[in-house]
Amino acid sequence: MEDEYSEYREYLGEGMRIEIGIPLSGGGVFRDWAEVSEGNQDELVVQISRDVLPSEVRFDIGFILDVSVRVGVDVYTCSGIVIEKLGGRVLRIRLFGSFTLRERRQFFRIELGMRVKYDIIDESLxxxxxxxxxxxxxxxxxxxxxxxxxxxxxxxxxxxPAKPIEWQDLLRAQLNLGGGGVCLRIPQKVQPEQLMNLELHLPLDPPRVVHTVVRVIHIKPPRQLKDGSYRYDTGMQFDLLDERDRDLIFKQISVAQIEHLRKIADKRELGDVDGYGRRKLTPRQILARLAWVAVLLLLTWALTRFLSNYSPSNEIEKTYEQSLKKYRHQD
Structure with missing residues (x-):
């Protein structure tokens, strides 16, 4: 029976050579090879191959990376987050999501819900x-x-302003956010190459607002809601975005993923506790306890057999008989 980590074991193992993608603050991704030195469920310990990384390449706890493996001529990619730095080139990474066969994206994406404002730009210069x-x-x-x-x-x-903006406010928008663009569900159908003003209200601490201009890349078939209205999943690429704001987007992605991993960890801990608040035993612990019980039962049985064959009254009777025989012999 497959568990939730079977997919990771299928693609990754100790000694395997993988590719790590590290986001750059100025945009883009730095890629380097790494070797898996340890694998445990959804965690990997990897060592980056280069002795010295370029000055603009840095990573810290909470950074989102991508992990890629080559299977034949295809590349399968999964997302990961740095949870511990064990050295200058050694990282402990926790995987999340599934390995998918896809073209390499320039940036990393995550599903979020947040306030978004948008405005469709007309034929402005x-x-x-x-x-x-x-x-x-x-x-x-x-x-x-x-x-x-x-x-x-x-x-x-x-x-x-060259043109007044007519903001459409989505208080709780569902979107797929990355450093290179966003896929946003909106109630209006737009055309590819359409420019739009966008406000992203990032729920950081303190909250931040990112202003950007996006270009529509693709539109998925509409989804019909219960009220009969339609929503269009619209893929957009950042056309105008300050690099300081791109860093904020990366920070939001990291914060959201860390929170998600914390909830998973809490759920796992609750799953290991029984109804009385006691920690559940693992299969190995159960087998060990059964073995000790079997040994105790065997010792108890052996001791019972020994005691049943030994009786103080029998020893006294034997001594009396020997003394009587000796007395008769003397007579």
């Missing part, structure tokens, strides 16, 4: 779209950096 985005982005960064409201208002008053 590219330079106007970019300038309006710059203003919104700098406005948000100034708020987070603690500038006075009057200073921010004076700075923003210098710019007049």
């Amino acid at each position: 590219r330079r106007d779209v970019e300038r309006d985005w710059e203003v919104r982005k700098e406005h948000e960064h100034m708020k987070f950096q603690g500038y006075d409201d009057y200073v921010i208002a004076a700075q923003m008053a210098r710019f007049r």
Whole structure:
């Protein structure tokens, strides 16, 4: 019977050579080979092959990586998160998700629910779209950096939007978020190459808002809801995105995945406790206890046999008979 880790054992094992993808803060992914030195369920200990990594490549606990293995001519990829650094090149990684055969993505993705605002851009000039985005982005960064409201208002008053924005507010949007783009479920059908303004309200601590302009790449067939309305899963690529905001997206992905792993760990711990709050025994512990019980029963049986054959009264009777025979012989 297969367990939840059987898929990982199918693709990974000690001594195997795998590929690790590490996200770069400026965008893109650095890839290097690594060797699996230890594997346990959904955890791997790997050693990166290079002695010295490029200066722009860094990773820490909580970083999302991808783990790729080659099977024949195909590449299967799974996501992972760094849970421990055992040395400069040695990492302990916990896998999540499934190995899938796919083209390599530039960034990592995760399913999330958050507030999103979007606006469909009409036939505005590219330079106007970019300038309006710059203003919104700098406005948000100034708020987070603690500038006075009057200073921010004076700075923003210098710019007049080329086109008023009509935001569509999705309070609890379901989306697939990555450093390269987003797949968002919206109630309107748009066309490929359509530009859209987007606000991502990241539930970080403190909360942050990312302003970006996206370009529609693909639209999936519509989904009909119970009320008869339709929703369209729309894949979008970031067309204008500040690298500081891309780092925030990576941070949100890491925070969400760590929280998910914590819930899984809590669930596993609860599953190991019986109804009386006692920790359940593993199959190996059960077998060991049964073996000790069998040994005790065997010792008890042997001791009973010995005691049943030994009786103090029999010894006294034998001694009396020997003494009587000796007395008669003397007579």
